[in-house]
Amino acid sequence: MLEWSDVDLAVRDAVRAFVDKEIRPHVDALESGEMEPYGIIRKLFATFGIADMARDSLNKRLARLRDGGSPTAGTKSSSGGMFGGDAGSAGMGFVVISELCRVSMGVVTGMGVSLGLTVPTIMGRGTLAQQERWLPDLVTYDKVGAWAITEPDSGSDAFGGMKSYVVRDGSGDGGYILNGQKTFITNGPDADVVVVYAKLDEGDPTVDKRDRKVLTFVLDRGMDGFIQSKPFRKMGIHSSRTGELFFNDVRLGRDRLLGETEGEGTGDAGRDSARSNFSAERIGVAAMALGVIEECLRLCVDYAKTRTLWGREIGQYQLIQLKLATMEVARMNVRNMLFRVIEAAQTGTAISLAEASAIKWYCSQAATDVAMEAVQVFGGNGYMTDYRVEQLARDAKSLMIYAGSNEVQITHVARGLLSG
Template identity: 85%
Template sequence: MIEWSDVDIAVRDAVREFVDKEVRPHLDELESGDMEPYPIVRKLFATFGIGEMARESLNKRLDRLRAGTESKSGGRGGGMFGDGGSAGMGFVVISELCRVSMGLVTGMGVSLGLTVPTIQSRGTLAQQERWLPDLVTYDKIGAWAITEPDSGSDAFGGMKSYVVRDGEDYILNGQKTFITNGPDADVVVVYAKLDEGDGADKRDRKVLTFVLDRGMEGFVQAKPFRKMGIHSSRTGELFFNNVRLGRDRLLGETEENKSGDGRDSARSSFAAERIGVVSMALGVIEECLRLCTDYAKTRTLWGKEIGQFQLIQLKLANMEVARMNVRNMLFRVIECGQAGTQISLAEASAMKYYCSQAATDVAMEAIQLFGGNGYMTEYRVEQLARDAKSLMIYAGSNEVQITHVAKGLLSQ
């Protein structure tokens, strides 16, 4: 069993101070869409030197690749904030931001936790040199496009976006939806099926992975959707109309990528994305518990503080149990990162399933504890509930997580 280190706690307190100063005062503007989320994250990076550390780490990696001392597919790295040794620090940052604005983390997580690792693990040296420097510092925004109108949970089988060969190039057609950062992304990783015109079953066709840049001819980034929650994360559709892609945009620059078909790349991303939900859920639960505990001490009913009533105490106790369980799962993730042990897709799915449900339950109970005030925007628990609900859908619906957990058990 581990605990937060002194460094983690110091980082937590510093980030909490940043959030109180730079995020909380702008929540209404972020929620309404009047303020874009990206400048706040860039200010966070500048304040804590995250961008500079990321640039230095990337340069060292590229130097090793140039020297031939690291393989081109040298792993996915440690997610948003570095290797396993600093994983705790990164999760602290995520949790603290999610206490106030989950959307900031969602946008940041897709760019740094999905777009960057995909290019890093599958791209050639030239491709990494081309796209990663501006992405790891958040100077440019990344998106990761796999979901389509008819292929959410059935991401590969139902995928209709396709490419056809045209000499040395590829022509991309199709549509993606529910794409985080989609309306604003500068760089987009896109999954599409290869149509070889051989009459093969569309469900079984090879999946290729490409990198697109904003403004390419035939590539349209639609305006943001209106959503129930995570309003500070901008989500939209992408349209591809005969977009010409050179082989330099095919990750690995070959259809026979050593790290496997595009499905393998996406599956490793699924696990990382689901693990990230654990720290996001912890932030929501901790903030709900803080707000509810304070409210239970100050709100009076029939001459008593409501915290003296057993039904209120039961709600608080259940929230604390959820907090402990989710925190312990996060410590499991950190321990695996420090030991260099990979968490399986089945375990990642189990974590995502439990933590997302726990966060949603806690947030809904927080509204109930606040009563009529909880339904009002100014008390913020209604925002936490709307944001938390997204975790049950985000990174694969919870119904799909159950399937992955069961398959993992049955395969033993």
């Protein structure tokens, strides 16, 4: 695939029109926190029938499960990013992500965590009853999801440094008591449903805390002992609301343990659950980066044609031309990486964690470099909030940290090479 399909282009144009009408006029309100992002996404879902499609797809899946069949029997591989879709429309979801990121990356971040992490975790690990309980409102975005693994002292060492823990409550019904804290949680302040990772403390002092089994639970807003903080103030992606979660003796029934099993033998269902999301999350950065780069390039080309200096349009100066040409090369490279992802989805080819890390590393760095150069092209104006390249630069930087810092991605790429 070297170009977007006709369907992808039609979706792009429709989403672009929606963005121009429903999001661009409200960017300042989203950036200031005056407007929450969730209503805009629900309007997007209603406008394009995404909620109805998601509901129909989920109902078919649940029906197959109730009949004892495979959840994917008779269906094509889902490959449209967080929105699903069959192999023939693999690029559709990525087109939507890219177009939204041109204007408000934070809106995409919040939506992506709910639909791209919370939903797949419950869908992939939950029992039929658990999927019936939580997924109907999540897939339509009627309820907002969060995915909580990061802690204040763990960062990229998500498993080894994890201190949140559960102990069995001793009541005989298989329940647990959860204590701990999570931080940098997208949608944390507002989430209705939260997937939480915690270590099982079985009281054995001979087991290294770093090696304890990780379990995955689903919590609902308002549970006793479960506290959601106010939104953090951040450098960028202001329209994404990020916060902390606190767990103080939160009682969890067995029905909140995903899969209702702790894993057999030496298995670790919790770690496997988290790892299965890492590649998908990192691959999604390519679409987000492409949106940022395309918007920066559009703004810079327009500015270079209209801004004059010493009696000439600045686009006539070779240094500005170099910046624009470098941006275009970055756009081409990132787009081609995204096409690689789409082609893999169409053919059912899995992308390894090492390749996903390489894609995330390159694309996030490219988007950040382009956005910072865009500020430079605009000069003093680029440093002002009235000119959107300032926002794009702040937002782009988050991609180098989001979904695992780039330093960690480099390690995964190298390990992939050395293990071959």
